[in-house]
Amino acid sequence: MFTGIVEELGTIAEVTDQGDAIRLTVEASTVLEGTVLGDSISVNGCCLTVSALDEGRWTADLMQETLDKTSLRGAAPGDRVNLERAVTVDKRLGGHIVQGHVDGVGEIVSRSPSEHWDVVEISLPIHLSRYLVDKGSITVDGVSLTLVEVHDASFTVSLIPETLARTTLGSRRVGDLVNLEADVIAKHVEKLLGGYLPTSTPTANDEEE
Structure with missing residues (x-):
């Protein structure tokens, strides 16, 4: 689990194509402190497992599902990425x-x-719009943000100087792709309430149509 508070900007050093997967090597410093093989690090909001460690860099394996569902499919050497280690129970939940x-x-x-x-x-994939509310939370490329306005197919956020300076969102341009994660609490509430909401049953007229 993470908090959406980016610890540092890393740089993609290598991308090794393995056909239906890639190996991603990232240069970093802060997130390597205390990190061991098997630990989790968020890269632009995508939880990846550390599979190799070297001086000043670490490597993760990305399967096809990750490539299909995230913007990391377009990762290239030299790209800057938002990094955060998994949160520990003795840390403040800042985001x-x-x-x-x-x-x-x-x-x-x-x-x-x-x-x-x-x-x-x-822009917002239509299936996510029901989880977003004005002044609620959204994760954009691993950054915890407060929603300003929510529309059917898009939303807005305000980026303060700290966010602009310390994350990739400061340099994102129109047309760039970003990873989105909705608030998991909203998804749990929806599932729990689903058992109490009425379901529609087909009427005779519906069946005739």
Whole structure:
């Protein structure tokens, strides 16, 4: 589990194509402190398992499912990525509960810079819209953000100077793809309430149609 508070910006050093998978090697420093093989590190919001460690870099294996469902399918050497180690029980939950399980990929639709922050609009896969509410939480490329406005097919967030300086969201341009994760609590509530909500049954007229 993660909090959506990025610890550092890493750099992709190598991408090794294995056909139906890739090996991703990332240069980093902070997230390697205390890290051992098998630990989890979030890369742009995607939970990856450390499979190899070297001086100043670490490697993870990405299967086809990850490539199909996240923006990491377009990863290339030199790309900057948001990194966060899995949270421990003695740490403050600075953002919100983040699983590192990407729900969908959005696209930067627009950026509106102001003197002290940027307002960014991001497209939203239609199946995720029901989990988003104004002033609720969303994870964008591993960054915990507060939603400003939610629309059927997009949403907006305001990025403060700290977020612009310390994450990749400061350099994302219109058209760039980003990983999205909805608040897991909303998904659990939906499933729990599903057993109490009425279900529609076909009527005679429906069957005739």
